């Protein structure tokens with residue numbers, strides 16, 4: 320939800336800021352803008368509605384220069400996505416400028432008051448309030464004005480401000496959305512995430528809520544909202560800047576789909592003991608007594624991560640015999656959940672910054688539950704709130720439609736289920752060892768699925784003109800049906816619904832006709848016979864059946880119009896393998912329709928507003 324970037328140093332600021340915005344564009348692409356201070360000391364602001372490429376075109380026509388400045392890529396909340404509402408926003412003197420990610424909840428009240436005081440508002444945004452408020456409180460010290468302003472702001476925000484009165488300085492504040500300071504030699508950065516910083520520096524400071532950073536070429540000073548100076552430690556980020564490039568693929572999404580074998584392998588490193596037939600999760604400080612003491616696990620997440628949670632529930636309940644509830648972050652926080660003694664709330668989040676998931680975690684914390692996170696981003700808020708963190712090692716995920724983060728979340732949930740089962744003695748050593756061996760072969764099996772990519776190009780050709788799709792699965796493949804439908808709708812804008820196959824006869828069966836493609840998930844496993852019967856019901860009503868089956872299954876071939884196969888694998892692991900063809904199908908349908916795969920309309924990768 321909006322990306323912000325700031326640079327102070329001796330390099331020309333414009334290319335650094337534009338490149339930074341390119342890395343952050345996944346956070347929103349309704350408009351983009353830059354503000355730099357030119358060599359002769361003037362403030363130059365350029366903004367363009369739509370994607371970054373529009374701003375770049377404007378900069379090619381009318382180049383600008385500067386040695387420090389701010390940039391912003393917007394996901395609109397208040398005010399339509401036009402040029403006026405694009406950030407950065409200026410104060411009335413034209414000397415001060417601000418970029419913001421978040422929502423100012425009391426902006427109506429502040430706007431009215433500031434208007435009465437004579438401040439002239441030019442946009443419909445909540446953000447403009449911030450710059451006028453700071454300007455109204457400015458008495459020669461920008462940091463002090465920011466501190467006075469945050470005392471009046473309600474809502475969530477990460478913002479950065481600069482003023483011509485204090486050259487070569489950016490002041491940034493965080494209350495909610497992520498904000499990171501990148502430390503270089505004689506140049507410093509602020510950004511919504513580490514990606515724009517990686518090609519300049521690996522040393523970063525993750526700001527906490529209620530912190531203010533004052534950044535100059537010489538370094539950064541961090542203080543809290545109360546004005547106390549804080550000692551902050553820089554962390555080394557190990558992500559490779561190359562990951563932030565497409566590496567020869569047409570889209571990040573396709574690159575990330577293809578990275579899944581490697582990332583699953585990375586997520587297993589150090590966690591599988593094949594000779595002992597056991598798993599370890601060193602990051603989760605859990606012993607047998609701790610595992611026994613868990614009365615219930617609440618998995619909370621949003622979007623694709625929520626689908627991972629649904630699969631996790633199956634695994635944890637069936638293997639470790641611990642009751643699990645799955646909640647949307649946005650529901651958990653408001654439903655007054657009953658958390659028994661010994662409850663653990665485990666948040667699942669790729670970014671670790673999703674506002675609703677973080678709010679659910681805070682709710683859990685306030686109610687005294689144990690708090691875990693399964694997360695992909697080191698230093699993110701979820702990892703800092705949680706008592707224990709299991710990291711997915713998916714690397715940087717840029718495509719808005721999540722793929723490799725999902726499969727590595729599944730791997731971590733399966734490892735968690737096995738670890739709990741091992742500690743609680745709910746699986747025999749043989750049962751455990753069999754699953755450890757199966758996990759070890761998973762990356763190779765995903766590779767085998769990926770070699771069949773060509774099939775999805777031709778499937779896409781035949782089905783891209785449909786307006787609706789139905790995805791059916793049972794057991795842990797029901798969440799995969801949901802995920803397959805979500806992938807298709809978010810990047811191709813085709814309406815798709817995921818359904819538990821057994822429920823189909825209670826409604827969706829009415830939709831079935833020769834125009835409706837039905838994608839049935841029927842790999843070998845405990846649910847095979849049941850789903851096959853459901854698919855027969857579809858066939859009897861002349862639905863077009865695409866069936867995902869285990870390689871070599873002749874029975875499925877008789878029911879289906881089209882068959883997609885996955886290799887033979889342990890039945891527990893079919894959800895991980897089954898999602899990969901669905902990702903490829905969605906991808907190729909979207910490409911065929913000419914959709915913007917990496918930046919689908921209206922979406923953003925990190926939803927940092929409620």
Ligand code: G6P
Pocket residue numbers: 621622623624625667668669670671672673676719720721922923924925926
């Ligand atoms: C957004 C993204 C999804 C993601 C969801 C949760 O909606 O577009 O891909 O699954 O947020 O994000 P998280 O970072 O918490 O996993």
